[in-house]
Amino acid sequence: MSTNTHTGKGKEYPNIFMPKEAVIVRAEQVTATEKHFTLKMKDGSKIAFEPGQMLEISLMGFGEIPVGFASSPTRQNTFDVVVRSVGRVSKAICALNTGDTMFVRGPLGHGFPLKDFRGHDVLIVAGGIGLCPTRSFIQYILDRRDEFKRFILFFGARSPKEQLFLDDLSQWRGSKDVEYHETVDKSDETWKGNVGVITTLFGKVKIEADTRVVICGPPVMYKFVIAELKKLGIPEENVFVDLERRMKCGIGKCGHCQINDVYVCLHGPVFRYSDIKNLEEAF
């Protein structure tokens, strides 16, 4: 039995740390370290989230970790997360399979401000597992394609083996709805595409200065991509970054995710670049 509140002295107090159970309806090991889960709330409820928001997922006895929603709220009654097996909690979660349950708490934080993107060209620049949280927005755009103008997607992975969402990638490669460009830092015998860091893709397509941009990837990637956007004359107000930090509570209390005085879990993880570019600890 899961209970949200505790009756103490006749008074019930809500507990913001109380998670709810979700059932894994699909689990797929997508790379050597990443596992892709599709989840459904056990009690039949739906999580009302926006692309770019996060949730805390957990396994009792192991702990909680923050992840971004990896699917769009426009799709079914399920939601996706991708977990990279790197620590005690993520390893335990990655051992789960279809039919198992995990605990979830969310949605948390602020996602992509959709009204800023509607009616404009959109460029998404995703590096590595940065594709996971941006996939929620990618799917959203594809599902509501008419609301947006051109849609350009750059995806960079360390190597072909580390590419995620292979079904999506092959669909996007042939799609008219998205101008998809990809690269790998290091190729192998199977790879026939671009080789080089993600910024090498900027030379391959014309991007208008009025484009709205999303950047999500490893910490080192941001400043190089931002430099490219500057060359294209894209104003900083139209650039949105999805940041990663260490997080424990996800509700703006525990302090771990602070960038100066900003809590990534509370004010982000999606930020307008012009709002945080002057925070010394942001990039």
Place this chain on the structure above:
Amino acid sequence: MKHYFIQDSHFGGFLSKMTASRNVIAPVAKKNKFVFDKPESPEEIRLDYDVTLLPPKKAIFPPKQDLLSFSPEGARSGIAPEPKILFGVHFYDIKAIDMLDLLFRENNEDWNYLAYREQTTIVGSSIQNVSKRAFWGSVGKDVQPKGHDAFLTKIGGGYLYETLTGKGEDLIQFGNFQAATPAQQAEAEKVNNEILARCPEKLEHTTKAIAEKVRNNFKSPVWEEMAKTCFSCGTCNIVCPTCYCFDVQDNWNLDQASGVRTRSWDGCLMEEFSKVTLGFGASENFREHRGDRFRHRVMRKATYLNEKLGGPACVGCGRCSAGCVPDIADPVAIINKIMEG
């Protein structure tokens, strides 16, 4: 608001009756220092303490707290506060608790704190002895202590007891209190004002001037320089009455089937605080250098929260100064150095 007086000869009886029927946490001696704890007898209560090792926030926000428990049947909330009286709190610690009240309430209400706070009656007390590193007389002077239920001041012949809420008024039943005279009230005010000048350490500039200059010195080499001998031990965080960062960990019970999800005090001075594992053996520490972490604490105390709190997130207790082994955590020394630089 009412003012009462209780004679020294009746004060012991008041403490006896109150501790006999209520759960009281008060300053008691521990070797040659003081701590907030449950007194074994009313005689143990020491209102002449200078400062306690840990701040009284621990009665509301304990060093370790179970957020929830779990078993194969599911998860259960751990919020189960019991009424308690936090007795003998100095004004600077009252200010700190008031700040935590706001911080745990804002944006997302955290009842793992608020419920315990709601069940706590706070009785303040005047400062009779000044600790060696105190600077509460000169920090955040615009921020008044509030949120407490009553306040005791030692005056000639006894104590003035000022009640601010019904919870404070309720304690009157345990002692032989009488209405205070205007002269006794004036004496108490004088006692509490005069003590402010007796701090051994002093900030020389206004809150606003400090906030601006400290913030503008973000890129100064002074942080790395001052942090050279920092052990990254986090003592300055752990003893701070306004620090509220925490870690969350799960632990199994011995049956290996049930357990608890626990939060425990954490500190931004510690090396791992902002470190994330990226996979492939890589990691990123967003405040990698000692100077980064040293600066973050000072920024938090002197600038970042000022707008929200109406003043600095530092109350001048001097616990960090006294607790720091290389003695580099003293906010007065740090701030005065920056102001003079």
